[in-house]
Amino acid sequence: MQTTQDIRAIDTPIHTPTEAATMVLKLGYRGADFSGFAAQPGGVRTVAGELHHALSVFLHRPVEITCAGRTDAGVHALAQHVSLPVYKNELGLSGSTVKRALNALVGDDISVSEVYRAPAGFSARFDAEARSYRYRMVEGWTRPIMAWNHAWWLRAQLDVEAMNRAAQALVGEHDFKSFCKAASAIDKPTHRNVMSVQVARIEEAGEQLIAVDITGNAFLHSMVRTIVGSLVEVGAGRREEQWISQVLAACDRRAAGQCAPAKGLVFASVQYPEGSFEPWL
Secondary structure (H helix, E strand, O other): OOOHHHOOOOOOOOOOOOEEEEEEEEEEEOHHHOOOOOOOOOOOOOHHHHHHHHHHHHHOOOOOOEEOOOOOOOOEEEEEEEEEEEEHHHOOOOHHHHHHHHHHHOOOOEEEEEEEEEOOOOOOOOOOOEEEEEEEEEEOOOOOOOOHHHOEEEOOOOOHHHHHHHHHHHOEEEEOHHHOOHHHOOOOOOEEEEEEEEEEEEEEOOEEEEEEEEEEOOOOOOHHHHHHHHHHHHHOOOOOOOHHHHHHHHOOHHHOOOOOOHHHEEEEEEEOOOOOOEEOO
16 A cells, blocks of 8 residues: 555656666556556555555665556556666665565556666656557447456447558657647647557457557557547447548547547557666576
């Protein structure tokens, strides 16, 4: 359980004169019982709060952590990356010890899968070149079983090919204000570079799903989920394919579709420059 003392800023890397290296953690989490990644006051359970508490207990000191990208309440992750400065006396720790200790100290809906070592000053957020998300949906009237907690069940048939064609209008550098939560776009830059978007049918655990895979340099608040909600309008036949281009050009959140439910979204991966870090042995 996190406390007020556990809450720390996670956005800005903290560099001290004695920082010897950076520890980078790769972790996943099931987002259902978290109020998002970012630490919050008032005893609200967050991924950052729980991880911060575990690191503080293990290292016996205050810690500052930086994440590759914040996730909203209910959103899951497979490959979130978190960095924190470490000091000379901690360089002798083994990666396997860190991994075992942290997994013992966090709840069973968080899993630390890898521990890496990067040079002092490395930032999981600012050194990331791209982030990738996957959104899962289930169409039709057959209730999903295995995907129930991580897919949006749509009681409708979707034209996946039309959704994929429409999505290509989003590729490139654009102003994505139409796809950003309105309150978060006030007086903030809303240009982002989307490198790829693909909508396709997939099979997982014996169930037929629809996946939207999107990669970009960074994302705005609720951007992926609003893109998905808008593409569903096309797939369900309520909008024409070119409507997505019109929404993009409008730079107005009211022009876009609904924000898709959080449970279907997974933070899938982060790309860093080659050689940014190595396994912490």
